[in-house]
Amino acid sequence: MKTYKNHLPFPLLIALLLLFLVISSSAHAAIPGKINYQGYLTDPQGTPIDVSTPITFSLYPTMTDDTPLWTETQTVTVTDGIFSVNLGDVTTLTLPFDAIYYLGITIGSDSEMIPRQPLTSVGYAFRAKKADTVQDNAVTTPVIADDAVTTDKIVDDAISATKIASGAVGSSAIANGAVGSSQIGDNSITTQDLKDNAVTVDKISPHILSSIDGVTNDGGNVDLIAGTNVTITPDDGANTITIASTGSGSGSGDITSVNAGEGLNGGGASGDVTLSVNVPLSLTGSSTSDIIKAINNGSGAAVYGENTRNAALMPAEPYGVHGASTISHGVHGASQSSHGVYGATYSTSDDYAGVYGKNEDSGSYGYLGGPHYGVHGTSQSSHAVYGVNYSYSIDYAGVYGKNDNSGNYGALGRMTYGVYGEHTDTGNFGYLGSLYYGVVGYSVTRTGVRGIGEKYGVYGKATGSSWLSDGVYGEHTDTGNIGSLASANSGAYGEHKSSGNFGRLGQSDCGVYGEHQSNGNFGILGRSDCGVYGKNSNGNSGALATHNTGVYGHGSIGVKGVGDSYDFWAGGSGNYGPFTGAHDVKLADNFPEHIIPGMIISVTGDTIVRKKKDGTASLSSTLPTVALSDSANDKKVFGVLVLESPLPEDHWYKGNEGERFGIVNALGEGRVWVSNRNGNIQAGDYITTSHIPGYGQMQDDDLLHSYTLGKSIENIDWNSVEETVEHNSEIFKVYLMAVVYTSG
16 A cells, blocks of 8 residues: 655645636636646655556545546656646646635555545635626726726627627727728618718719619529520620520421422411422431431321322332331331331231231241231241240230130240240130240149140150259149159159148159158158168157068167067067067156166055956056165065156056156166175176165175076176265265166
8 A cells, every 4th residue: 555645835826826817818828727736655664666657636526525526547657756747637627616626646546545635725826816706897997097908908709789888989989991891790780770871872882783674683683594595604804794596406486487499388477387298208318317207295196107099000009108228127116105106907908917017138028917817927037926025024925916805815925934825714824935844734624734645645854953843743723732743853743732741652762752741750662771661750760671670660669569469479480689678667656856777676566457458457568666676685676777758658558647657677688776885796696676775786695586686797896986875874886787687
């Protein structure tokens, strides 16, 4: 803990002077808003120290207040115990210093030193108090000497209009030119401030207009607005405004005069004028735009052509509109709301149509609106009829046709299909060349796709490798059931939509595969490693005719058999494989909750007997009640607990709520927990129960008794065993040992 000594030779004097200077800053230059502070720092023995350390300075309103009014932290260099700082170097001092403040000091991470130091006045600070307590109106004009207050002693804007009495400043007190336009605020001089006839013409700058052609500028500038094909160019330097016509564009209004010339008849001097053009009219020229262009904003045609003569009386075919081009379209039309090009013919001949087009080079031709065809096309080298649609809508096609009588329609080149057709009355439809299918047919009443052939009625081929690729695919719309042939993974596939059950024939890894979707059970026939394989959602599985077994089972019950004479029958000439016999048991009500597999259990004498269908007791199945063995040489010993497990759902005994069950090994090889209570155990020694609940021990003799659990098949070196249990305040070593069970 550091000790701290300090002294304050000047702080309050400087603080009060600072306050005075801040208040008087409008008349004097600003001074630093800081307080010099010096201190003396020693170690606990009083020896001055040399150190660089952070010191926190805080000013409080009282000696005990928790919240400082001002605080800052400086890194201070202490030499021979002495340091000097300026308070306000980090955080500006903005306090009014009109009350007593207490200085708190914190060195580094230490607690704040106590007591806090009050800031006190020095002698001349009492004089400063006088300046801070001048009463209103105490300084009057007689107190101020003449010329004592000069212009340089008055801060800008310090004297406002409210401080000047009306009529106090007369014109004789204002020097000529002292008040310029920059000293007069906008709108500060109103009409009421001007005497009548105070502003004369000679006081107004020349060249100021009061109006232009009757338009006054009471509201501001008078602007000139350029009309159509007119420009207005102001030149402030030359004091000119140039108004000119652009000399281009179009105007409006009546034609005042039309003079007929070669090829024109009619005309007039005013109003609407009709011109007649002598035929033939020939226009020749070179232009990158249209030579003839007509735009109609009404409901009529932009260009209309009609030939009313009889063809028999004319040497050539009488076209309504005829166009020819060597590089582009013969006729081009565009419309935003109707036909781009519209043609009508009243001829009944198959040779004529509403619109006719021909390529003279290839001889290909086609027409629209013939007497028997909506569209007719002939080509010797490519498409007879070709249409292109750039719309992203599925409702539009490159070529579309409809029979108005039946409503049946078809489309070529849709966004989603190559060909689409629909029979309107029945709703049957079909399409070719979609994204996923070559052929799709839908029928409300009968077959979606029907085929008749000597070899295949319907043939489908899928070339994709995806499992979604099918040679033939079918779906029943009402039920959602689907089926496919020749998919990537199987020869045939079928799915029942509502249940999700599905099956496959001819898979790469099996002949038949079926799955029940809701519970996840599935079965397989003809797999490479077995004839039949099945598995349920719990992970239990089984197989028939595997490589090594006739029957294989995996699960809580590997293989289960139910029969009137035998649940299980071994009819082969071979031996049993690895075998451990287990029993279902009912756990006693006081059986411990924490079960350790491998502990020895004994029967309690309570047994549930299985009943046959005729009500008589079964000779093959019982369900004994068991508890942990807890005495030596217990003749009620039954076996070794494997685990606590509920009975299978199809068990002959249906347990009551709260009853617990387990599985016990009693025959064959297995393991059991034993202790060193009765000495070392060697292979061949008999094992019996002990006083330690659930643990066995070496039997006293080598005879098979009613209390014998089994025979040891391994040696135990207790010196190498570390696991222990405590019983009746004694510690015993325990070990999970291999045995052959003989008790069950």
